[in-house]
Amino acid sequence: MINKNGWLTEAEIIPSSNFDQRPENTEVKLIVIHNISLPPENFESENIKKLFTNQLDFDSHEYFKEIKDLKVSSHFLLDRRGKIFQFVSVFERAWHAGISTFNNEENCNDFSLGIELIGSDTTKFSKDQYDSLKWLINTLKSFFPEIKSSNVVGHSDIAPGRKTDPGPFFDWTKIS
Template sequence: MQLDSRTGWFQGVRHCPSPNCNERPAGEISLLVIHNISLPPGEFGGGHVQAFFQNRLDVDQHPYFAEIAALTVSAHFLIERDGSITQFVSCLDRAWHAGVSCFDGRENCNDFSLGIELEGTDELPFSDAQYHALKTLTLALQRAYPQITLERMRGHSDIAPGRKTDPGPAFDWQRLRSGLTEQ
């Protein structure tokens, strides 16, 4: 897995481009935000997250899909239960993953962050394959964007407290941070 610094796309991962992105206002990348997602809630696989991030969610497949189909959201990456990584948005662009958010006194975290979605829920443990892929991806991102230090890795719940709960109590921050080094 290698980042093409000109395009912001990783080689060696699946590409599934999302239209739900735009240009970063300043080009800064200094925060990593960890999320979780499952569609429908609590169910894994099926390609529904990919369809959601591409505005192609079939509302006839599940009643919950009708509630969220009009939303236009994305993340830079999704790590599925088997550890496979999909990239939706170039790292150079702003994905729409954080919403109303604030970190270190700065609002609009999408402007300066990368978003990684883990296929999962707040309550269910994430898989070994996901932690391995997350660690590998995070190390590659730290090499490319040295401002992403251990202190600048946060959960969605940290930057949108009271509004978001992910990645949730089942996420093991120590497991992620072990082996990661400051750049």
């Protein structure tokens, strides 16, 4: 259930300051699915939580230098067991999509919700993640009726050539 402040009651809440307001009178109508692992292929959640809350020590791993001072967030993160974390209220604009276009509309962050799955372009996602994701998408669709089934897309669909996630191992039939 989404509460009146836009937080999912079933999620563990980890508030991020990486958000701002959606433009006035914007209907939320899109869900963007991502994959993330930090460093790449590490499927623990700690570094991701730190990244989304600006607590990641960018000197603690060689790879982190490539993302130094990156300020990003997502509304939701699903770990490998399907546990849901929420960083930004669904009413606010999280910073997950970057330069992007959906149906000729730019800046998808304005009108979308971001869901990150811990994983990568080289590995299958877990059954727990699909179960949890399917439930989450249905919950969000009932809350925001403008999110039609065709409005659940991958990051690579709205930023082709720039982004590849959720990647070839993401099985769309498991959430339809």
